Amino acid sequence: MKQVILVRYGEIALKGLNRNYFIDLLVRNIKEVLKQFSNIKVKKVQGRIIVEVNENSIEEIIEKVQKVFGIVSLSPAILIEKDLELIEEKISERALKRDFKSFRVSARRGDKKFPMNSQELSTHLGGIILKNKDNIKVDLHNPDINFFVEVREDVYIYDEVINGLGGMPVGCSGRTALLLSGGIDSPVAGYMMAKRGLQPVAIYFHAFPYTSDRAKEKVIKLAEIIAQYIGKIKLYVVPFTDLQLKIIEKCPEKQITILIRRYMSRIAEEIAKKEGLGSLTTGESLGQVASQTQESMLVTGEVAHLPIFRPLIGLDKLEIIRMAEKIGTYETSILPYEDCCTIFVPKHPETKPKLERIKESEKALEEEAPQLIKEAVENSEIIIV
Numbered sequence: 001m002k003q004v005i006l007v008r009y010g011e012i013a014l015k016g017l018n019r020n021y022f023i024d025l026l027v028r029n030i031k032e033v034l035k036q037f038s039n040i041k042v043k044k045v046q047g048r049i050i051v052e053v054n055e056n057s058i059e060e061i062i063e064k065v066q067k068v069f070g071i072v073s074l075s076p077a078i079l080i081e082k083d084l085e086l087i088e089e090k091i092s093e094r095a096l097k098r099d100f101k102s103f104r105v106s107a108r109r110g111d112k113k114f115p116m117n118s119q120e121l122s123t124h125l126g127g128i129i130l131k132n133k134d135n136i137k138v139d140l141h142n143p144d145i146n147f148f149v150e151v152r153e154d155v156y157i158y159d160e161v162i163n164g165l166g167g168m169p170v171g172c173s174g175r176t177a178l179l180l181s182g183g184i185d186s187p188v189a190g191y192m193m194a195k196r197g198l199q200p201v202a203i204y205f206h207a208f209p210y211t212s213d214r215a216k217e218k219v220i221k222l223a224e225i226i227a228q229y230i231g232k233i234k235l236y237v238v239p240f241t242d243l244q245l246k247i248i249e250k251c252p253e254k255q256i257t258i259l260i261r262r263y264m265s266r267i268a269e270e271i272a273k274k275e276g277l278g279s280l281t282t283g284e285s286l287g288q289v290a291s292q293t294q295e296s297m298l299v300t301g302e303v304a305h306l307p308i309f310r311p312l313i314g315l316d317k318l319e320i321i322r323m324a325e326k327i328g329t330y331e332t333s334i335l336p337y338e339d340c341c342t343i344f345v346p347k348h349p350e351t352k353p354k355l356e357r358i359k360e361s362e363k364a365l366e367e368e369a370p371q372l373i374k375e376a377v378e379n380s381e382i383i384i385v
C-alpha cells in the first residue's frame with residue numbers, strides 16, 4: 001500500500017499537441033515546490049499525476065502542491081493492488097476511521113478485465129461498509145461522505161476532493177519582468193500572470209538610503225510568498241538613487257512621478273533584454289493614483305517595446321486587497337516601510353501628462369541617463385528567492 005496524492009489537471013489537458021509539454025512542466029513545477037522533501041516520486045499516470053508521499057506528512061505535501069498552477073483538483077489517496085479482498089479490507093478500515101451518518105461508494109472500473117463492473121463494485125463495497133459500521137445509511141444524492149474507488153492499473157481509494165488553483169503551469173507562457181514594489185498591487189499582479197503560465201523575474205527599484213534595508217527585506221519577503229506558487233524567483237534589486245536624484249534635480253516637480261516611471265520601464269526593458277523576457281508586468285489599476293490614468297500610461301508605456309501586462313487594470317482596490325489576503329501577501333505589503341515613489345511624490349502631480357512636454361523635460365538628462373541606466377542594470381543585486 002502506498003500513500004499518494006492524485007493530481008488532476010484541466011485546461012492544460014485541452015492543449016492538443018502541446019499536451020505533453022504542459023504536463024511535463026506541471027510535473028517539474030510540482031517537483032520544484034517539493035524539493036525540500038526527500039523520497040518523493042512525481043509521475044504521470046493515465047491522464048493524472050501521482051505524487052508518492054512515502055514517509056512524509058501528506059498534509060504538508062498537499063499544502064505545497066495545492067499552490068501549483070495548472071491543477072484543477074487533488075485527492076489524498078491510498079494505492080493498492082488490484083485484489084478484491086484487499087479493496088474490501090481497506091475501504092472498511094477507512095470507513096471505520098471516518099465520522100459520518102450517510103455515505104455512498106463511487107467505484108469506477110477503468111480496467112475492463114476486473115470481474116465486477118462499476119455499478120456492481122459500488123453496491124458490493126457499500127454492503128461491506130454497512131456490515132462493518134453501525135448507525136449509517138446509504139444516500140446516493142447527498143451523502144456525508146463519498147468513497148471513491150478507481151480500478152485502473154492499480155486501485156485508488158479516496159474520499160476527499162480538494163480544489164486546486166486552476167490556471168496554467170508556470171513557465172508555459174514564457175517569462176515576464178515583474179515590477180515588484182513593496183505595495184499591495186504588484187505582488188497580486190505577479191500572481192495573476194504566473195497563473196497564466198508566465199514565470200516572473202522580479203525587479204525592485206531601491207533608492208537607498210531614501211528607502212531603507214527594511215523596505216528591501218519586505219520586497220524579498222513578498223517575493224518569497226509569491227515563490228510558493230512558482231518554485232523560485234530571481235529578484236533584481238536595482239540601485240535607483242542616482243537616477244532618481246538626477247530627475248528630481250533637473251526636471252519639473254509635477255512630472256517627477258511620470259519621469260521616474262519612464263526610467264523604471266527603460267531599466268526593466270534592459271533587464272528583460274539581458275534575461276530574454278517577453279513582457280513587463282505592473283500592478284497598475286486604472287485611476288488608482290495620478291500616474292495611472294490613460295494619459296499617464298501612454299507616456300510611461302511609450303518607452304517600452306515589449307507588451308506591458310497590467311492584470312489589475314479593471315479591479316477595485318478592495319478586490320485587489322481581497323486577493324492579496326487570499327494569496328498571503330497582504331500582511332507583508334502593509335508594513336509601513338517607505339517606497340521610493342512615495343518619498344518623492346510631487347504635491348500636485350500631473351494626471352494628464354503630454355508626451356511632448358515629458359520628452360522635452362527628459363532632454364535635461366539626455367547626457368547622463370544612458371550611463372546611469374547602464375550602471376543601474378550592471379550594479380543590480382541579483383537574489384534567488
Ligand code: ATP
Binds near residue numbers: 291
Ligand atoms: P503597488 O501597490 O504595486 O506598489 P501602487 O498602487 O503603489 O502599486 P505605484 O506606486 O504608482 O502604484 O506603482 C505602479 C506600479 O509600478 C507598481 O504596481 C509596480 O509594478 C511598479 N513600481 C512602482 N514602484 C516600484 C519600485 N520601487 N520597484 C519596482 N516596481 C515599482
Ligand code: MG
Binds near residue numbers: 181341
Ligand atoms: Mg507603490
